[in-house]
Amino acid sequence: MLATVASFGRIGIEGYPMRVEVDVRDGMPQMDVVGLPDAAVRESRERVRTAMKNSGFRFPTASITINLAPADIKKEGPWYDLPMALGILAASGVLPLQALEGVMALGALSLDGTVGAVTGALPMLIKARERKVRRALLPAQNARECASLSGIELLPIETLGQAAAYLAGRGGLQPLIPTPYCAENADVPPEVDMARIRGQLSARRALEIAAAGGHNLLLIGTAGSGKTMLARCLPGILPHMTEREALETTVIHSVTDGFSGGLMQQRPFSAPHHTTSAAALIGGGRYAMPGEISKAHNGVLFLDELPEFPRPVLEALRQPMEDGEVTVSRVNARCVYPARFQLVCAMNPCPCGNYGSRTRRCRCSPHEVQRYLSRISGPLLDRIDMVVEMDAVPPEEVFAPGAPAESSALVRARVEKARAVQSERYEQMGFSCNARLPAGRLEQLCGATESARALLMQCMKSMGLSMRAYTRVLRVARTIADLAGSERVEEEHIAEAASYRGSNEKYWK
Amino acid sequence: MSGSQGLGRIGEETALRYLERKGYACLGRNVRVGKDELDLVMRDGMTTVFVEVKLRRPGVSGAEAVNRAKRRRICRAAVVYMMNTGGVDRPARFDVVELAFDGVQMYVHHIPDAFPLERGKTFV
Numbered sequence: 001m002l003a004t005v006a007s008f009g010r011i012g013i014e015g016y017p018m019r020v021e022v023d024v025r026d027g028m029p030q031m032d033v034v035g036l037p038d039a040a041v042r043e044s045r046e047r048v049r050t051a052m053k054n055s056g057f058r059f060p061t062a063s064i065t066i067n068l069a070p071a072d073i074k075k076e077g078p079w080y081d082l083p084m085a086l087g088i089l090a091a092s093g094v095l096p097l098q099a100l101e102g103v104m105a106l107g108a109l110s111l112d113g114t115v116g117a118v119t120g121a122l123p124m125l126i127k128a129r130e131r132k133v134r135r136a137l138l139p140a141q142n143a144r145e146c147a148s149l150s151g152i153e154l155l156p157i158e159t160l161g162q163a164a165a166y167l168a169g170r171g172g173l174q175p176l177i178p179t180p181y182c183a184e185n186a187d188v189p190p191e192v193d194m195a196r197i198r199g200q201l202s203a204r205r206a207l208e209i210a211a212a213g214g215h216n217l218l219l220i221g222t223a224g225s226g227k228t229m230l231a232r233c234l235p236g237i238l239p240h241m242t243e244r245e246a247l248e249t250t251v252i253h254s255v256t257d258g259f260s261g262g263l264m265q266q267r268p269f270s271a272p273h274h275t276t277s278a279a280a281l282i283g284g285g286r287y288a289m290p291g292e293i294s295k296a297h298n299g300v301l302f303l304d305e306l307p308e309f310p311r312p313v314l315e316a317l318r319q320p321m322e323d324g325e326v327t328v329s330r331v332n333a334r335c336v337y338p339a340r341f342q343l344v345c346a347m348n349p350c351p352c353g354n355y356g357s358r359t360r361r362c363r364c365s366p367h368e369v370q371r372y373l374s375r376i377s378g379p380l381l382d383r384i385d386m387v388v389e390m391d392a393v394p395p396e397e398v399f400a401p402g403a404p405a406e407s408s409a410l411v412r413a414r415v416e417k418a419r420a421v422q423s424e425r426y427e428q429m430g431f432s433c434n435a436r437l438p439a440g441r442l443e444q445l446c447g448a449t450e451s452a453r454a455l456l457m458q459c460m461k462s463m464g465l466s467m468r469a470y471t472r473v474l475r476v477a478r479t480i481a482d483l484a485g486s487e488r489v490e491e492e493h494i495a496e497a498a499s500y501r502g503s504n505e506k507y508w509k
Numbered sequence: 510m511s512g513s514q515g516l517g518r519i520g521e522e523t524a525l526r527y528l529e530r531k532g533y534a535c536l537g538r539n540v541r542v543g544k545d546e547l548d549l550v551m552r553d554g555m556t557t558v559f560v561e562v563k564l565r566r567p568g569v570s571g572a573e574a575v576n577r578a579k580r581r582r583i584c585r586a587a588v589v590y591m592m593n594t595g596g597v598d599r600p601a602r603f604d605v606v607e608l609a610f611d612g613v614q615m616y617v618h619h620i621p622d623a624f625p626l627e628r629g630k631t632f633v
Contacts, residue, residue, distance in 0.1 A: 026600040028588065030626035049625075061556070061602045061622050 001025075003090035003097055005083040006104040006133065008124035009075060012288060012328075012335030013251050015127030019069045020080055022087030027063030033084075035068030038076045047078065047109050048085045055113035055160045060092040074332055076287065079118045082107035082137065085160055086167065099167040104128055105137040113160040117141035120255035125149055126247075135175075137163050143176055144262045145254055148247070150178040181243040181263050188265055190236020192229060195407040198400075199393040203230055206388040206500060208411055211237045212418035213479030214433035216321075216343040216383060218306070220503060221390030222360065223353035227346035230390070231302050234344060235269045236408035238300070239419045245298045248338060252294050268299035270341075274308035278316045283328035288335045291328075293320055296341035306347040307375040314380055317343070321383050324436075342435070343384065349373070349507065358391055373507050381508060385435065385472045386500040418482040434479045439471045446478045448489040455491050459498045463505055473497045516610065520564045524606040525549060527617045533558065545586035549606075556600040559587045561623075565609040575605055580627040588626075 005020045031045045052059045066084055068075045083105040089095045106124060108116035118124070121142040128136055129152040136154050138146065143156035154176040157163045166173045197204065203219065207230055210217040219227040241249065246263045253264060272281060272292045283291035293301055303309060320326040324340040349355040350369040355362040362369070423432045425445065431437065437445060448456070456477075460470055474489070477497035481489045525535060533551040540547040549560035561575055561583055575583075583603065591597045605623040609616040 025598070027598050028584075028591070028601050028626040029603065029622060030628075059622075062600065063626075 001091045001093065001097075003087045003100060005087045005090070005100055007080060007083040007106055008104060008128050009073065009079075010120050010123050010127075010255070011073070011333050013120070013123050013255050013290065013337060014335070015124040016070075016073070017127065017131055018073075018075075019067075020083040020087050021067040021069060022084065022091045023065045023067075024060055024062050024088060024091040025065075029061045029063070031064040031066070033066045033068070035066075035071040036074045037068060038074060040078045041068070041075050041080060044078060044081050044084055044109075047081050047111065048088065050111045051081070051109040051113045051160055052085055052088070054111060055164075057089060057094065057160075057164070060088065062092070064088060064091075077119065078108040078116070079106050081109035082115055082139075082160065082163065085109060086163060089164055090167075095164060095167050096169075099169070102134040103137060103167070104133045104135070105163065106142075107137070107139045107157070107163075109160060115139045115157050115159060115163070117258065119258045120251075122146055122247075122254040123251050125152065125154070126251070128152060137166075145250070147176055147179045148181050148243075148263050150180070154178075179262075181246050190233065190266075190408045191269070192232040193236065193408045194233045194411055195404045197226060197230060197233065197405055199397040200226060200230065200390060203388050203390050204405070204411075206386055207234060208237065208415065209476065209479055209483065209500075210234070210342070210344070210386055211239075211411075211415045212483050213385075213422070213476065214342055214435035215385035215476060215479065216435070217345070218381075218384045218387045219344070219346045219390055220349050220356075220387060220507065221346075222355075222357045222392055223348055225390040225392045227390055228304055231300075231304070231344045231346055232269065233408060234300050234302075234342075235267045237411040237415055238267045238342075239412070239416045241265075241267060241298060249298045252290050252297055252337065256290055256295060266299075268296050269302060270296035270299065271302040271304060274303070274305050276309075276313065278310075278313045281313055282316050282320065282326055283335070283337055284330065286330060286332055288328040288330040288333040290335075290337045291326075293317065293326065293339040293341055294337040297338045299341060301341040301343050303343070303345045306345040307372055311375065311377065315377060318379055318383065345384070347376075349389075356389065356391070359394070360392075376508075378508075381504065382466075382468050382472075385476050387503045387507075388500065389503045414483060417485075418479065421482045421485075422479075434475045434482070437475055437478070442471055442474055446474050446489055447487065448474065448477070448494070449491070452477070452489050452491050452494045455494045456498070459494070459501075463498065463501065464509070465501065469501060469504075473501055476500060517562075517564055520608045520610070520615070521548060521562050523608060523615045523617060524560065524562045527606070527619065528558075528560065531619075540586075540590065542586040542589045545582045547583065547586050547590065550590065553602070556602050557591065557594075558602050558604050558621075559583060559590075560604045560606055562606050562608065565607055575623070577627065580624055584627045 003022045007018050007020050008015045009018045049059050086105055090097050106118050110116055117139050122145055125146050137157050140156040140158050155173045221227050250264045270292045281292045320339040326339045327336050350364045351372050352363045354360040355369055426432055477489045477493040480493040480496050528551055533553050536552055537550040540550050547559055548562045551558040602622050603624050605620045607618040
């Protein structure tokens with residue numbers, strides 16, 4: 001007899017519908033799996049056989065052929081164990097054939113019949129919902145990850161026996177009640193609170209501006225001045241994710257990290273080490289998996305010790321930074337992954353780390369300093385809106401009595417406000433923050449006053465700013481104005497914005 | 510050597526009687542297919558059962574002694590047998606009967622559906 005079980009596969013972060021067709025007929029006892037299975041799928045034979053026996057079912061002594069359709073896409077992973085087992089039960093008459101209608105199943109099986117988690121369940125179920133699948137049997141371990149999906153009945157299962165009993169009409173399964181995403185629920189304490197940062201007022205201010213406008217930021221400072229700690233504060237002051245953003249980000253993490261606990265609440269903070277390869281950063285591997293930049297989608301990509309990154313790795317960032325997505329092509333797959341991240345970099349000003357310090361002496365020759373700085377290419381620097389210098393906080397400031405610094409929650413409230421102004425201004429334009437403001441519409445949308453414009457002209461001349469630098473300054477000025485609640489960009493906003501260009505000129509001119 | 514073979518003969522006899530008591534019908538004993546041999550070919554209802562009889566020596570499980578190479582030989586012979594007697598689209602099964610002899614008595618352990626069709630490089 002022939003039975004078909006609906007299931008879903010995925011390529012990258014895209015789900016696709018597939019069918020597990022099971023044919024059980026008289027003949028030599030054997031089980032064949034066709035449809036481009038990889039090693040993990042071929043091994044399903046042994047898992048399914050043993051799991052069925054250990055769940056109290058008789059494994060049919062018959063010739064079994066299983067086809068994973070469409071047969072031209074390579075199937076990976078152990079996630080079709082459960083649909084295979086259910087198909088065998090239906091095709092050998094243990095389950096009624098019509099029980100499989102409108103149901104999809106996903107899940108690995110362990111030898112005792114327990115259903116194990118699926119990597120990347122979320123994108124598959126999103127596709128299932130699109131395809132109007134009514135009910136989905138999925139591993140209980142994946143339930144929380146997918147709980148925000150409504151419009152599809154999710155049935156979390158623990159064992160093969162449970163799934164079979166449910167399909168045989170004996171019930172016993174509670175459909176998951178969808179828990180919609182709510183940004184306010186997302187108020188988890190940040191990893192590092194800004195209240196813990198002593199001094200560094202100008203750097204704090206710069207971080208707030210970067211958060212409010214989504215600007216890329218470079219922190220240059222002596223060793224131990226708190227660059228890394230400051231950068232780690234950023235996710236805690238970024239605005240809450242919208243449901244769509246949360247879903248997009250969780251889908252990527254569902255594929256790369258396996259099952260997770262619910263939709264992601266905090267914006268991701270991805271901090272790859274400087275020995276990371278270009279493929280790990282951009283995406284790659286046999287199945288063209290997402291890289292660190294996609295894991296940082298809607299969040300922060302933090303590159304600590306920027307000059308230590310190999311040049312080709314840094315240059316690979318340029319295209320995805322422009323486009324907000326990256327195409328990864330490999331033999332087995334070609335995938336497009338979103339990569340709209342905010343880049344935060346930290347670096348020492350010179351090999352010894354003391355160049356420009358007020359208190360410590362630099363041991364490097366000018367040539368050494370120059371060579372160190374020149375590891376960062378001009379085009380990459382051009383894509384960084386703000387450069388901020390940091391120096392070690394003097395001890396009297398560290399141990400000064402007084403109220404602690406502002407907490408992340410307070411800063412975030414201001415950031416949220418500034419972002420709300422921006423998303424209202426850019427409604428229906430396809431972008432939502434100042435950093436994404438296209439150069440062509442900058443003049444029209446930023447609303448600078450005459451005097452502000454005049455000051456900017458003057459800055460361009462005296463600082464020798466390029467046209468690209470000019471647009472960067474204007475964008476940052478727009479954010480500063482938004483933070484100040486000003487409708488137009490005034491002189492003072494331009495002046496502050498230009499100051500974040502100053503260190504750029506100091507080090508790289 | 511001849512003693513061991515004699516014991517094997519007794520073992521096969523015991524297994525046959527055991528399966529016949531279970532209601533199986535004997536289709537053949539020591540069936541030669543080319544250079545391979547099937548110990549017992551029985552019929553259980555509609556199913557053709559190929560039985561490998563294994564005499565257990567102290568310390569070694571008889572079922573364990575049916576290794577992959579041995580299974581392949583049995584399967585190869587079984588497919589040819591099925592083709593010669595009416596086609597492979599009929600229910601079939603591979604059983605192992607494990608025997609232990611403690612000097613006085615013969616103990617029988619029957620493992621139905623002990624292994625699935627094993628496919629080597631020699632046939633499809």
